[in-house]
Structures are given as structure tokens and as C-alpha cells.
Amino acid sequence: MALLQITEPGEFTAPHAHRLAAGIDLGTTNSLVASVRSGVADTLPDADGRHLLPSVVRYLETGGPVVGEEALAAATEDPLNTIASVKRLMGRGVEDVRRLGTQLPYDFVPGSSAMPLLHTVAGDVSPVEVSAEILRVLKTRAEETLGGELQGVVITVPAYFDEAQRQATKDAGRFAGLNVLRLLNEPTAAAVAYGLDKGSEGVIAIFDLGGGTFDISILRLNRGVFEVMATAGDSSLGGDDIDRLVAHWIMQEAGIADDAGHVQMRRLMHVARTAKEALTDQPAVEVKLERIAGTTWQGELTRARFEELIEPLLQKTLSPCRRTLRDAGIRAADVEAVVMVGGSTRIPLVRQRVGEFFGREPLVDIDPDRVVAVGAAIQADILAGNKPDDEMLLLDVIPLSLGLETMGGLTEKIIPRNSTIPTARAQEFTTFKDGQTAMSLHVVQGERELVSDCRSLARFELRDIPPMVAGAARIRVTFQVDADGLLNVAAEEKMTGARSSIVVKPSYGLSDTEIERMLGDSLSHAREDMELRRLREEQVEADRVLEALRAALTEDGDRILSAGEREVIEAAARELAAARDGADYRAIKAGIGTVEQASSEYVARRMNENIRKAMAGHRVDEFKSSS
Amino acid sequence: MAADLSSSYFQLFGLPRTFGIDAAQLDSRYRELQRIVHPDRYVNASDQERRLAMQQATRINEGYQTLKDPLKRGRYLLELGGFVFSDQHHTTRDPEFLMRQMELREALGAVRTAGDPLAVLAGLIDGIADDFAALAVELQSRFTGGDCSDPQAAADTLMKMQFFRRLQEEAQELEAALEDELA
Numbered sequence: 001m002a003l004l005q006i007t008e009p010g011e012f013t014a015p016h017a018h019r020l021a022a023g024i025d026l027g028t029t030n031s032l033v034a035s036v037r038s039g040v041a042d043t044l045p046d047a048d049g050r051h052l053l054p055s056v057v058r059y060l061e062t063g064g065p066v067v068g069e070e071a072l073a074a075a076t077e078d079p080l081n082t083i084a085s086v087k088r089l090m091g092r093g094v095e096d097v098r099r100l101g102t103q104l105p106y107d108f109v110p111g112s113s114a115m116p117l118l119h120t121v122a123g124d125v126s127p128v129e130v131s132a133e134i135l136r137v138l139k140t141r142a143e144e145t146l147g148g149e150l151q152g153v154v155i156t157v158p159a160y161f162d163e164a165q166r167q168a169t170k171d172a173g174r175f176a177g178l179n180v181l182r183l184l185n186e187p188t189a190a191a192v193a194y195g196l197d198k199g200s201e202g203v204i205a206i207f208d209l210g211g212g213t214f215d216i217s218i219l220r221l222n223r224g225v226f227e228v229m230a231t232a233g234d235s236s237l238g239g240d241d242i243d244r245l246v247a248h249w250i251m252q253e254a255g256i257a258d259d260a261g262h263v264q265m266r267r268l269m270h271v272a273r274t275a276k277e278a279l280t281d282q283p284a285v286e287v288k289l290e291r292i293a294g295t296t297w298q299g300e301l302t303r304a305r306f307e308e309l310i311e312p313l314l315q316k317t318l319s320p321c322r323r324t325l326r327d328a329g330i331r332a333a334d335v336e337a338v339v340m341v342g343g344s345t346r347i348p349l350v351r352q353r354v355g356e357f358f359g360r361e362p363l364v365d366i367d368p369d370r371v372v373a374v375g376a377a378i379q380a381d382i383l384a385g386n387k388p389d390d391e392m393l394l395l396d397v398i399p400l401s402l403g404l405e406t407m408g409g410l411t412e413k414i415i416p417r418n419s420t421i422p423t424a425r426a427q428e429f430t431t432f433k434d435g436q437t438a439m440s441l442h443v444v445q446g447e448r449e450l451v452s453d454c455r456s457l458a459r460f461e462l463r464d465i466p467p468m469v470a471g472a473a474r475i476r477v478t479f480q481v482d483a484d485g486l487l488n489v490a491a492e493e494k495m496t497g498a499r500s501s502i503v504v505k506p507s508y509g510l511s512d513t514e515i516e517r518m519l520g521d522s523l524s525h526a527r528e529d530m531e532l533r534r535l536r537e538e539q540v541e542a543d544r545v546l547e548a549l550r551a552a553l554t555e556d557g558d559r560i561l562s563a564g565e566r567e568v569i570e571a572a573a574r575e576l577a578a579a580r581d582g583a584d585y586r587a588i589k590a591g592i593g594t595v596e597q598a599s600s601e602y603v604a605r606r607m608n609e610n611i612r613k614a615m616a617g618h619r620v621d622e623f624k625s626s627s
Numbered sequence: 628m629a630a631d632l633s634s635s636y637f638q639l640f641g642l643p644r645t646f647g648i649d650a651a652q653l654d655s656r657y658r659e660l661q662r663i664v665h666p667d668r669y670v671n672a673s674d675q676e677r678r679l680a681m682q683q684a685t686r687i688n689e690g691y692q693t694l695k696d697p698l699k700r701g702r703y704l705l706e707l708g709g710f711v712f713s714d715q716h717h718t719t720r721d722p723e724f725l726m727r728q729m730e731l732r733e734a735l736g737a738v739r740t741a742g743d744p745l746a747v748l749a750g751l752i753d754g755i756a757d758d759f760a761a762l763a764v765e766l767q768s769r770f771t772g773g774d775c776s777d778p779q780a781a782a783d784t785l786m787k788m789q790f791f792r793r794l795q796e797e798a799q800e801l802e803a804a805l806e807d808e809l810a
Contacts, residue, residue: 152670181670225658319807326799383670393662420692422666424685482681483666545673596675607679610663615641615656 019151021181021384022142023189023376026131026155026169028087028238029211029343031055032370033138034377035146036386041193041377043370044145052369053141055211057133058082059120067137076270079262080107081120085240086134088212089116089127090172091164093508105262115508128172128510135176152181154380156372158213159185160233160399162445163457164508166485171515181383183484186210187217188228188396189375190341194366195221196378196392202336203229205324207354207362208372209317210342212238216321218328218335227395230327230418232320237313239276239344245309246272246301254289254297264292279303280346307349314353321357327418338362343369395420398481405442405451414479417447424480428494431475435467441477443487456507462491462500475500531585538588542580545592549573549599552606560605572598635707636690637773644773646704646766648694657691697763698788701781704770710778724787731755731794735801744805752798759791 022035022044030052034043043051050069058071059081066074075082083106089097097108097116109124111117117124135155143150155178157169166183173180187206195204201221208215215233219226247268250256256264271289278285284302291297325332338358344350345368354362382390397418403411404427414425429439439462446454465473474494481487491500549569557566576591637644640656662668664683669676693699702712719725734751741747762784769781 182667222658225661227658315810318810319803322806323803326803379667383667385671391662393658393665394667395661395665420688422681422685423688480681480685483684541674544671545675548673548676592674596673600675603675603679607664607683611639611660611683614659614663615639 018386019384020143020146020148021377021380021386022138022146022150022153023184023373023378023380024135024138024153024155025186025189025370025373025376026087026134026157026172027055027210027372028085028213028240029055030369031134031138032373033142034370034373035142036377036381037146041374041381043373044142046141053134053137054084055086055134056082056084057086057130059122059125061121065122065133067133076263076266079105079266081122083118083120083125083130085212086127086130088236088240089118090131090168091162091166091508092116092127096508105265115510128168129175131169131172132175135172135178139176139178150178152179152380152384154182154184154189154376154383155180156184156186156189156376158208158210158233158235159187159215159217159228159231159396160213160235161485162235162400162455163485163487164455164506165235167506167509170484170486171510174515181380183486184376184379184394185215185217185228185231185396185485186213186372187215187231187341188219188226188394189372189379190339190366191217191219191221191226191375192378192392192394193371193375194339194363195226197366200337203330203334204337204339205321205335205358206339206341207317207321207345208233208341209344209350210238211344212236212240214238214317214320216317216324218324218330224391225393225395228397228418228420229330230324231397231399232324232327233399234316234320237316238342239273241313242276242310242344242347243269243272245313246276246306249301249305249309250287250289250297250299253299254291256291261292275301276306276347279306280348303348310347310349314350318353318357332358335360339366340364341366341368341371396483396485397421398423398485400445400455401447402457402479402481402487403444403446403454405444409451410449411444411446411451411454415481419481421481421485422483424478426476426478429473429475429477430471431465431468431473432470434470436470436473437465437467438463439465439475441489443479443489457487458504458506458509460489461503461505463503464498464501466493466496466498468495535583535585535588538585538592539580542576542588542592545595546573546577546580549595552602556606560609561602565602569595569598569602636694636703639687639690640694642694644704644707646697646701646770646773648700650695653691653694657687660687697766698785698792701766701770701785701788704773705775705778705781705785707773708775708778710775710782712782719783719786721783721787727758728790735794735798738801739805745802745809748798748802748805752795752802755791755795755798759788759795762788762791 022033025032032043032051032053034041045051053068054072056068056071056075058066058074058078060066071082075084088104094110094116097104107119108116109119111126115126117126118130139150155169155173157166170180170183187208190206190208191204203218203220206217213233213235214237215231217231218229220229250268250272267290271287275285275287284300287299287301289297335358338354338360340351340362351362351364379394381387382392397420398415399417401413401417402415403413406412414427415423441460443457443460444451444454445457448454462475465475475491476494477489477491479487479489489502491502493500572595576595579587579591635644640653642648642653642656661684664680664687666677666680666684669680693703738744738748766781766784769775769777769784775781
């Protein structure tokens with residue numbers, strides 16, 4: 001029995017044309033793009049055969065920025081204009097940057113909305129724009145390789161990324177001109193690539209230690225369904241921190257003071273990283289450092305000493321591991337496979353400690369650098385609509401609890417961590433003063449009881465509350481977390497049915513109007529072109545709506561609708577079709593609204609029927625099998 | 628237009644309205660339902676369908692969480708039957724239960740000063756799990772299928788289960804703190 005969908009996703013142009021889609025791993029140290037070609041998912045190399053793109057962007061006085069290996073080569077000599085590990089700055093505010101201090105050797109200037117900007121010779125840029133440059137290079141690479149325009153991409157994010165970090169990533173995708181189909185958690189992406197490759201079932205753990213972030217996720221795989229049981233991590237812990245420990249050791253040995261300056265710091269980090277990587281295969285390594293003064297320091301770093309240096313950091317990764325096991329309600333022994341992801345998991349001591357913790361050898365036969373992009377490509381292929389019969393399903397979770405600030409600076413948890421998404425929670429509020437028409441809600445993320453110990457997400461201002469006597473209003477606020485892990489808030493006053501308008505003030509991000517403005521500026525479009533873009537967007541949506549309706553009516557319009565109901569819907573559709581061919585995007589938008597209203601009952605009835613049919617099928621089966 | 632909120636979670640999952648539930652069947656129905664409504668299936672569909680899919684998937688997640696957990700399931704069944712829970716803290720005069728409450732609170736308080744705190748705590752956590760499981764059995768016995776002849780008594784059992792659940796959460800937080808300290 002086929003489980004029917006309302007439409008074939010995306011089938012509003014050529015029904016069986018393959019849609020070009022890609023998965024992007026936007027990493028702290030390296031980024032990759034992958035795609036499914038002829039049924040095989042793999043990363044796409046550049047013209048020189050290199051799959052990894054260093055996540056480094058160098059801004060020049062004239063001309064566009066340089067991204068990748070070329071930029072990396074210049075990093076030590078032009079530190080302030082060469083931005084590396086920008087992922088560490090995504091969704092972070094001025095306070096965070098101040099606290100990170102010498103770890104981020106750039107020239108920061110305050111921007112609007114608490115977001116720091118990086119001052120470069122090409123101007124002040126936001127971390128979102130820097131990330132967009134990396135994405136643009138990957139977009140070009142994919143389109144040139146695949147021979148066409150990308151219809152959509154899946155971009156991965158650390159599972160432990162909070163709302164601001166996720167939104168920043170999505171914004172970067174928009175700036176790069178990408179249609180972001182989904183933000184996918186990196187461990188889940190790795191699980192998809194690994195799980196489909198090995199055809200495994202059961203409980204697996206993904207230990208993902210990248211350049212700047214650490215995630216541990218526990219998933220259950222069951223016939224194509226990947227269900228995240230629990231996830232935890234540290235979004236400021238990774239290979240960069242290991243480099244820093246080695247750099248600090250070198251500074252002590254070489255007698256370099258802490259206030260060494262940008263160029264010296266960059267050189268130190270570069271030398272440290274090279275030494276770290278060499279120690280994976282060698283028991284000791286020669287380390288040579290050029291001091292700014294011109295003298296050279298030389299020394300030897302043994303693996304044993306290196307392991308002493310990084311042991312405390314490794315211990316830090318085990319605490320989230322314990323927590324996920326506890327949250328998942330299982331013991332280490334219940335995990336059937338442990339998969340290592342991320343370049344830093346090449347370090348022998350990391351593998352050893354993880355093996356000890358889970359009581360089994362971690363699996364290392366998958367390329368730890370490429371597995372995330374490959375998993376993202378697999379999902380992108382499905383979301384783009386290339387595999388309508390595919391049964392793969394990803395059930396992911398929100399990594400951090402969402403809470404509301406209440407009296408006295410305390411938080412009240414509204415959505416607990418590890419809730420499967422999408423998820424929602426409704427809460428009722430009332431007014432304090434007579435005639436009060438607005439209300440502000442402060443949403444935070446985190447597990448602690450005090451607001452000051454949690455991460456501020458945004459302030460939601462509810463406006464247009466109908467004025468009433470204090471305490472009379474029943475304002476039902478719905479907090480909805482979508483499949484990307486992003487929060488949407490809606491409010492309705494129950495007595496009058498009035499919907500409040502909501503103004504969102506993100507704590508560490510751009511408001512919608514700021515984004516629109518920056519999009520307009522960055523694409524350097526004239527006002528007329530903005531109108532054209534809006535027109536095209538509305539036309540695309542109108543086509544989707546009309547096609548979906550056409551398919552639905554063909555299938556069951558006669559069965560589910562009365563002649564009168566059907567005529568109302570079709571009349572609205574005719575009006576929309578006429579508007580769609582015109583040049584007024586507002587008319588099209590209005591037409592879409594009319595069709596939605598006219599067909600909302602119908603659409604809902606169909607979906608409910610699909611569900612009922614699926615469940616009713618069971619009762620029939622059970623009856624059959626017992627006879 | 629909202630999703631079909633009129634059907635109960637039991638109807639939604641195509642399961643009989645009883646307290647006793649087949650966990651494996653619930654799991655597989657859950658996956659089947661998500662395969663139909665999950666937003667990933669509607670990424671290129673119209674805004675309206677995407678919104679509806681999200682509502683439905685959310686409701687299915689809610690339903691799954693409710694039916695999977697004996698405490699939530701019991702409470703849900705009583706509510707379906709028309710029982711109204713008063714929000715005030717429900718007190719009990721059950722002396723055995725009160726004794727156990729005190730015992731456990733004292734034991735938790737004394738964990739840090741024990742010779743082997745983690746081992747003692749692990750034992751306590753197992754004990755609380757056993758208490759909870761025993762109450763789940765008691766709760767089951769108060770239902771005949773989906774009906775409950777003495778909802779007040781069932782609510783009493785639920786209240787006790789709630790207590791043990793909260794205590795378990797505290798114990799686990801203490802375990803997390805100790806593990807981090809002693810690591």
C-alpha cells in the first residue's frame with residue numbers, strides 16, 4: 001500500500017528531471033561540498049583535485065577576497081586581514097569575543113545589534129559575510145562540476161550549536177545565494193553516511209571532534225530511520241584549542257611573552273598545528289620557530305609530552321559523553337558502534353580515551369574529514385525530490401533546553417533538551433495593567449536556573465494585544481521549534497481571537513530588516529531589481545501552490561469535496577493563475593492567500609485522511625493475519 | 628486551519644485506548660506516521676503544506692512522548708475520561724510512602740559524605756527506579772482497558788510516581804556533578 005503524500009515534493013516543473021543538490025560541511029578549519037551523482041555520494045574536488053577547502057578568507061585592498069589554500073598561505077604574514085576559524089564567531093556577541101581575547105587575533109569593531117565586525121582593509125565585515133564567501137566558492141565549485149544551477153543545499157552545523165549560531169549559518173547561506181533546504185546536525189550527517197554505507201541497525205555513538213567544536217550524539221538506526229536519542233557537546237572545543245596548548249608550550253620553551261603580537265601568534269599556531277599533525281605518526285617531532293626578533297628557536301616535542309598537554313582537554317570531552325548516555329537512558333555498553341568524525345580524532349590518544357570510555361574500539365575506517373559532507377549530500381538529494389520513494393527519515397533533537405525568563409531573574413524551562421523536533425509548547429500569559437497592549441518575552445537557552453547563566457536567545461515583543469482590564473486577557477503563546485532547530489513564536493489572545501504581531505529582537509543576530517537591507521546592498525541591486533526578485537519569488541510560490549492543488553484535486557477532489565466547495569477553490573485558483581502571469585507581486589501574494597484560505601480545510605482533510613488510512617491499514621492487516 | 632486536534636493520541640496512532648500498550652508497536656507506528664508528515668517530506672511544497680506538516684509532526688511527537696511514558700499515559704487516560712487534576716500539590720496520607728520519601732531525601736543528602744559516593748548513589752538510583760516501576764504496575768491494575776473506576780486512587784498513584792521521577796532527576800544531576808568533580 002503506497003503511503004501517499006499530498007504532492008511529489010518539488011515536482012512542479014519537469015516531473016522526473018534530476019534536481020541538482022549538494023551537501024556542504026562548513027567547518028571551522030576546512031569546508032567541503034559533496035553531491036550525489038549516479039547514485040553515489042562523494043565530495044567534489046577543485047580544479048587541482050583538492051577536496052578540502054581551508055575555511056580561510058583573506059581580504060585585499062582591491063579586488064574580491066581570496067578563499068582557501070591561497071588565503072591560508074598568507075595567514076601568518078597578513079593576520080588581521082586573513083580570517084580563519086570564522087565559525088567560532090558565528091552567532092557570538094561582543095562580550096563573547098572579548099572573553100575569547102587573545103584566542104582570536106583580529107581587529108574587532110562593534111557593529112549594530114551586539115554583533116562584532118572584523119575590520120579589514122576591504123572594510124568592516126561580519127562573520128556571516130565571511131562565511132558566505134566560503135560558501136560562494138563551494139557553490140561555484142559544485143555548479144561547475146555538476147553543470148548547472150544548484151536547486152538547494154543542506155548545510156551542516158554542530159549539533160550543539162545554539163539558535164543564534166544556527167540562524168547565522170542560515171543567513172550566510174542566503175548571502176551566498178543558496179537555497180538552504182535544511183540545517184543538518186553534523187553527527188547526524190555522519191551517522192547517515194556511515195549507517196547507509198554499512199547498512200547498520202542499532203545504537204551508535206558519533207564522537208565528532210572538529211577544529212572548533214565538539215559533539216557527541218547517540219542515535220538509534222532502524223530500517224532507514226535515524227533517531228537521535230540524545231546529544232551534547234561543547235561549541236568552543238576543538239583542534240584549535242589543542243593547537244593553542246602546543247603553542248603555549250612553545251612560548252614557554254622559547255621564552256616568548258604572552259603579548260607577542262598578531263604575526264607572532266599566527267606563526268606559533270601554524271608551527272603548533274604542524275607539530276600536532278606530525279605526532280600522529282611519529283613518536284617525536286622537531287619544532288622550529290622563527291621569532292619576530294629574527295632569531296630561531298628549536299626544540300623537540302615528544303608524543304608523551306604532547307599527550308600530557310592535551311589530557312585535560314580530552315577529559316572535558318568525556319563529561320558530555322556521560323550526559324548523553326544518561327539522557328538517552330542507556331549505558332556505555334549498550335552502544336554498539338562508536339564512529340570517529342573530525343580531523344582531531346586522528347590523534348592516537350583521542351582514540352584511546354574514547355575506546356576506554358565506551359569499552360570498544362572506535363571505528364576509524366571512514367574518512368573523518370569527508371563523512372559529514374557526504375551525509376549532507378545524501379539528505380540534500382532526498383530533500384530536493386530526486387528520490388521520492390526513499391524511506392530514509394531523520395528524527396533529530398533540540399540540543400539545549402529553551403526557557404523563559406520569569407520573576408527574579410530565574411528561568412522556567414518550556415522545551416527540554418533532547419526533545420525530538422519539530423516540537424512546540426503553548427503557554428498562557430495575561431496582562432498586568434489595564435489597557436496593556438504589549439508584552440515582552442525573553443527566551444533563553446541552557447540548563448541552568450538563573451537567566452544570567454543561560455544564553456540569551458531573543459526578546460519577543462507581542463504587540464496589538466486588545467486592551468482589557470488587567471488580568472482579563474488570555475494570551476496563548478506558542479513556541480515552535482522547526483526541523484532546523486530554529487524557534488518561531490506565535491501569539492493569540494483567546495478571548496477575542498486576535499493574533500498579536502511579534503517583533504523579534506535576536507540577542508546575537510540580525511533582524512529580518514537588517515538582513516533584507518544587507519542582501520540588497522551585497523547584491524548591489526537597484527530598487528527595480530529588488531522588485532523583480534520579489535516578483536520571481538512570489539511566482540515560484542504561486543506555481544507550487546497551483547501545482548499542489550491541481551494534483552490533489554485530480555486525485556480526490558471529487559471524493560472529498562462537494563461541487564460547491566470545489567468551485568470556490570477553483571475560482572480562487574483561477575484568480576491566482578491570472579495574477580501569476582502579471583507583474584505585480586503583491587497581487588500574486590494576495591492571490592496565494594485567497595487560495596490558502598479557500599483550500600485550508602481541504603488540505604487538512606487530506607493529510608488527516610492519509611494518517612487515518614495508514615493506521616486503519618493496520619487494523620485490516622491484523623484481522624487478516626488472525627484468520 | 629489547525630491540524631486535526633479532535634482525535635486522541637490513541638486514535639492518531641491507531642492503537643486501542645488502553646493503559647497497557649505494546650511498546651514495539653507504538654515505536655513502529657510512530658516511525659510510520661513521521662514518514663508521512665515529517666517536514667523533510669514537504670521541503671519543496673507550498674508554505675501552507677509546510678506549516679501543516681510541521682503542526683502534524685509536532686503533534687505526533689507530542690503523542691509519542693505521552694503514550695510512551697506510563698506516567699504521562701496514565702494522566703492522559705484520566706484526562707480523557709474527564710478527570711480534572713487540581714493544580715495544587717496533592718498530598719497523601721499513605722504512611723509507607725511518606726516514610727520512603729524521608730528515607731530517600733536523607734540518603735541523597737548523605738551521598739557526598741559516603742566512602743564511595745558514586746557507588747552509593749548508583750544504588751539509590753536503582754532503588755528509585757524500582758519504586759517507580761512498582762507504582763507503574765499498581766497504576767496498570769487501576770485500569771481495565773482504558774477505563775478507571777476509581778480515578779482519585781489512580782491520581783494518587785500518579786502523584787507518587789511524579790515524586791519518584793523528580794527525585795530521580797535530582798539524583799542524576801547529583802551523579803553528573805560528582806562524576807565531573809571526581810573525574
